[in-house]
Amino acid sequence: MKQRILSILVDNTAGVLGRIAGMFSRRGYNIDSLTVGVTADPRYSRMTVVCSGDDDVLEQITKQLNKLVDVRDIKILEPDASVIRELILVKVRVSQANRQNVTSIAEIFRAKVVDVSVDSMVLELTGSKSKLEAFLQLLADGNEILELARTGVSGLSRGSDYVLVL
Structure with a gap:
């Protein structure tokens, strides 16, 4: 089982955390770690999500997150480039x-x-x-x-x- 760290830029609005956590819950994915905070631009928050699974599961998580309206950008944080x-x-x-x-x-x-x-x-x-x-x-x-x-x-x-x- 692999671990992936996602840096997700989201709209800083009410309910965003619930919608993202709900996506994980509905699909049976686990969040190993979750950190959220406002960015330099108060319209956006950055979520750092650590999740684990095989390659297919990790790819599916990224694709499902990209479909959410509140998600502006997703970066996979590779250990050697982050x-x-x-x-x-x-x-x-x-x-x-x-x-x-x-x-x-x-x-x-x-x-x-x-x-x-x-x-x-x-x-x-x-x-x-x-x-x-x-x-x-x-x-x-x-x-x-x-x-x-x-x-x-x-x-x-x-x-x-x-x-x-x-």
Whole structure:
């Protein structure tokens, strides 16, 4: 099973997210990750959708999305031709004895310590999925992760080839 990351430019109107999610639901496709935000032009939003399936399913998803009225443009974000990032926030239980260890792990991955209390720390890290997974694996070794929040994938293609002309 392959994964595909789609950058979808849509009209910034009420119900767009529901119509796109409904298309996935009606056809039995799964959304692995979904991130939505307004663009520099407030008339449009960018949706970054990570979906998986075989080649036929992934092609069908792209074709079905292109049929939706709200969809203005779809780009497939290829890993070697795109900048793809995800953000995580991790709350870790810390004692006085292991606080420096957690801080050292954060420094190695260039994570930020965004909150500290007597018995926990909240760390913020942005990067590729593999970087985040390596960070979590190292952090979980000997530490208790209390909470974890992930934003989902966001991405843009490299270069200046993404021009919308209406």
